[in-house]
Every structure is written in C-alpha cells, then in structure tokens.
Amino acid sequence: MATATEPQNGAPRATTSTTTPVAPSNKRRIILPLVALAVLLGLGWGVKQWLYGRAHESTDNAQVDGHLVPVLSKVSGYVTAVNVAENDQVKQDSVLVRIDEREYQVKLEQADADLAAARAAAGGNGLTGQAQAAVANAAGQEAALNANVVAARANYTKAEQDLSRVKELVAKQVVSRQQLDAAQAAFDAARAQLAAAQNNAGAAGAGVTNAQAGVRLANARLSAAQAARDNAALQLSYTKVTAPVTGVVSRKQVEVGQLVQAGQPLLTIVSDTGVWVTANFKETQLGDLRVGQPVEIDVDAYGGSTAKGVVESVSAATGAKFALLPPDNATGNFTKVVQRVPVRIRITEGLGKNRPLRPGMSVVAHVSTK
Numbered sequence: 001m002a003t004a005t006e007p008q009n010g011a012p013r014a015t016t017s018t019t020t021p022v023a024p025s026n027k028r029r030i031i032l033p034l035v036a037l038a039v040l041l042g043l044g045w046g047v048k049q050w051l052y053g054r055a056h057e058s059t060d061n062a063q064v065d066g067h068l069v070p071v072l073s074k075v076s077g078y079v080t081a082v083n084v085a086e087n088d089q090v091k092q093d094s095v096l097v098r099i100d101e102r103e104y105q106v107k108l109e110q111a112d113a114d115l116a117a118a119r120a121a122a123g124g125n126g127l128t129g130q131a132q133a134a135v136a137n138a139a140g141q142e143a144a145l146n147a148n149v150v151a152a153r154a155n156y157t158k159a160e161q162d163l164s165r166v167k168e169l170v171a172k173q174v175v176s177r178q179q180l181d182a183a184q185a186a187f188d189a190a191r192a193q194l195a196a197a198q199n200n201a202g203a204a205g206a207g208v209t210n211a212q213a214g215v216r217l218a219n220a221r222l223s224a225a226q227a228a229r230d231n232a233a234l235q236l237s238y239t240k241v242t243a244p245v246t247g248v249v250s251r252k253q254v255e256v257g258q259l260v261q262a263g264q265p266l267l268t269i270v271s272d273t274g275v276w277v278t279a280n281f282k283e284t285q286l287g288d289l290r291v292g293q294p295v296e297i298d299v300d301a302y303g304g305s306t307a308k309g310v311v312e313s314v315s316a317a318t319g320a321k322f323a324l325l326p327p328d329n330a331t332g333n334f335t336k337v338v339q340r341v342p343v344r345i346r347i348t349e350g351l352g353k354n355r356p357l358r359p360g361m362s363v364v365a366h367v368s369t370k
Contacts, residue, residue, distance in 0.1 A: 057289060058366045061340065062279035062297075066359035067271035069245050073260040074238040075099060082256055088249045090269065097241040097254055097266055104236040111229035118225035122218035152190070152197040159183070159190035247271040275357050276347060277309060279365040280319060280340035288369035289314065295345050298364040299357065307357065308349035311367060315342040343367075 081098040084090055166183040247269040254266040277297055281289065295309040318339040320327055345365060350357055 056366045057281060057285045057369055058364065059279050059281050059285070060362075060364045061281075062277055062345075062363050062365045064275050064357045064359055064361040064363060065278045066275040067245070067247075067273055068250075068359065069247065069269045069271050070265055071096060071241060071244065071267050071269060073097075073099065073241060073264045073266055074262055075104065075235055076261050077101075077103065077239065077259070079254055079256055079258045079260060082252075082254055084249045084252070084267070086249060086252050090243045090247065090249055092243055092246045094243050095240050096243055096249075099239040099241070099260065101236060101239040104232070104239055108229070108232040108236050111225070111232040115222075115225040115229045118218070118222040122215070122222040148200065149194070149197040152194040156187075156190040156194040159187040241266060243269060245269055245271045245273065247273075270359060274347075275359060276312070277345040277363055277365060279343045279345055279363075279367075281343050281367075283318070283339045283341055286314070286341060289343065289367060290369075294368045296366040296368075297345070297347070298366070299351065299355075300362045300364070302351060302355050305351050305355065307347055307351055307363075309345040309347045309365075312344045312346040314344075317341075 077099040079097060080100050082096070083094075083098075084096050090096065166179055169179075250268045250270050252267040254260065260266065277295075279295075289311065291311050291313060293311045295311060297307040297309050298304050299307060318341050320339055343365075347357065
C-alpha cells in the first residue's frame with residue numbers, strides 16, 4: 001500500500017511504501033517431514049542394532065591366521081644356489097636351496113668303505129665272512145678232536161680188556177709177570193690218551209663258542225657300519241633344502257655364498273593349506289558362544305566385504321596366560337582387567353581368488369548366538 005502527499009512551498013513530493021512479510025508455513029511443510037523421517041530412520045537403525053546385538057557377539061580384535069612354515073638348514077656349509085625369490089609360488093619337495101655337498105660326499109664314500117670292510121668280516125648276501133670262516137674252522141677242529149676221543153676210547157677199552165686177560169693168565173701162571181707189567185703200562189697210556197683227547201675236544205668246543213661270538217660281534221659292527229652309512233647318505237641329502245609344503249616364499253634370508261649353520265632359518269613358506277580367523281573375544285562375551293555357530297567376517301582390506309565362517313574351537317586359556325610375562329594376581333597390586341579368549345573360526349566361504357585372505361589381515365567377526 002503506497003501514499004502520496006502534495007508538495008508545500010514548492011518542495012518536492014515525498015513517496016512512502018510498506019511490504020507484508022511472507023508466512024513460514026511453506027518451510028515448515030518441508031522441514032518437519034524431513035525431521036520426522038530422520039527420527040524414524042534413527043529409531044529404526046537403533047532398534048535394528050539393538051536386535052542385532054542381542055543375537056550376535058562381535059569383536060574387531062580379530063585377524064586372519066595361517067600356517068607359516070619355517071625352512072631351516074639341517075647341515076652346515078656354504079650355499080651354492082638359491083632357486084627362489086621373495087613371494088615365489090613353490091610346490092612341495094621342490095629344491096629351494098643347495099649347500100656345498102662335496103664334504104658330505106667324501107663322508108659317504110668313507111662310510112661305504114667301512115661298510116664293505118664290516119661286510120667282509122661278517123659276511124652276508126651269499127658271501128662267507130671272516131668270522132663265519134673262523135666258526136667253520138673251529139667246528140672242523142672240534143670234529144677232528146672228537147674223532148680222536150673216539151679212537152682213544154677204543155684204545156682204552158682194548159687196553160683194559162687186555163689187562164684183565166693178562167691178570168687171569170698170571171693168576172694161572174700161564175704168562176710171566178713181565179707181560180702183566182706191559183699190559184698195565186699199555187692200559188695206563190690208553191687212559192692218559194683218552195683224557196688228553198677229551199680235554200682237547202673240550203677246548204675245541206670252547207673255540208667254536210668263541211668263534212660264534214666273533215660272528216655276533218662282526219654282525220653288530222656290520223649293523224653299526226650300515227647305520228653310519230645311512231646317516232652319511234642322509235646328511236648328503238640334506239644339502240638339498242626342499243619345500244616342506246606348497247605355498248608362497250616369504251622372509252627369504254639366504255644368499256649364494258653365505259655360510260649357514262645347522263638349524264639356521266633360511267626362509268618361510270606361507271602354506272596353501274588354508275587360513276582361519278583368530279578372534280579374541282572378551283570373557284564376558286563367551287556365555288552364549290558355542291562351537292558350530294555361524295560367523296560373518298568383515299574384511300577391512302576389501303572395503304568391508306563379508307566372508308562366512310563357523311566357530312571351530314575356543315582356547316582353553318586366555319591370551320594373557322601365553323604371554324612372555326603372564327600376569328600374577330598374587331603380587332598385591334592386582335587390578336581387574338577383562339581378559340580376552342582366542343576363538344578359532346573356520347572359513348567356509350571366502351572372497352574368491354581375486355581377494356585372497358592373507359595371514360595378518362584385520363577383520364571384524366560377528367558370531368550369531370541365536
């Protein structure tokens with residue numbers, strides 16, 4: 001609405017105007033539904049989270065685990081070849097590292113020579129050994145001396161009978177006293193010869209026993225030589241360091257020309273036998289956890305992609321008990337802290353070959369307890 005006034009004394013005309021404010025009803029019509037929708041969405045999300053929390057136990061203190069197989073040197077020596085590089089895929093029993101084998105080859109040849117000498121002494125494989133020959137010789141001597149015993153016993157029997165007849169004839173005064181003395185002397189000589197033959201035969205039996213003991217000793221030395229030869233061959237085979245499992249090479253710590261010692265780590269193989277998840281749940285979350293319950297696994301590395309799993313086992317002790325310095329609550333400075341218990345989760349459905357689960361990856365585990 002505008003008003004005008006007439007000029008006075010030639011002054012210019014003045015004009016005034018007024019405007020009416022717009023009502024805010026239109027803005028309210030837009031804002032109030034949006035606020036109500038946001039409130040409803042928030043309430044729905046809150047209810048959903050509450051219901052989800054009642055039926056699930058979750059933890060972000062979880063990671064992917066796998067078999068990390070160390071490859072060690074079993075013998076000492078200089079490295080002559082390294083056939084793999086970091087992150088190479090290798091198959092089981094493939095040769096990874098070679099150690100100078102010449103020293104171990106010489107030891108094997110020496111063991112072969114010792115084995116041949118022991119086999120010559122003990123025999124075997126259709127061959128007659130020195131100890132067996134000694135047994136055969138002692139047995140032959142024993143047989144000969146036993147024959148001498150038989151002959152001496154026969155002479156003794158004849159001399160005894162001759163002496164008996166001569167005594168009868170002397171009593172009848174048919175023969176002279178001199179013939180009796182001769183028969184007595186022959187009898188005494190035959191008896192002495194029989195005793196000597198029996199003693200010799202006994203000594204021959206002891207010789208056979210001794211020779212048989214020599215065979216057993218030679219066989220024991222043969223076994224020891226065979227074991228030494230097998231050990232030398234085993235040490236020689238250790239100069240070829242092979243892959244114990246199929247997997248990927250990691251943490252390679254060996255180079256050509258390096259002097260390695262027995263038991264020294266050379267590299268690590270991440271096995272292809274599969275991975276699992278170790279989730280460290282609070283002890284207050286274990287009340288409803290059971291083996292066999294399904295698990296959803298959010299993988300941080302792949303933008304929250306979800307894998308599937310199942311609870312496989314629950315640790316028999318808390319993780320703190322396996323620490324280098326486990327807590328001791330009897331020291332007088334006890335502070336109660338909620339402990340973590342490792343739970344092993346077997347993966348039943350991964351994320352595919354293009355998104356592999358690698359040991360050490362961080363994940364979030366959600367166990368369905370209902």
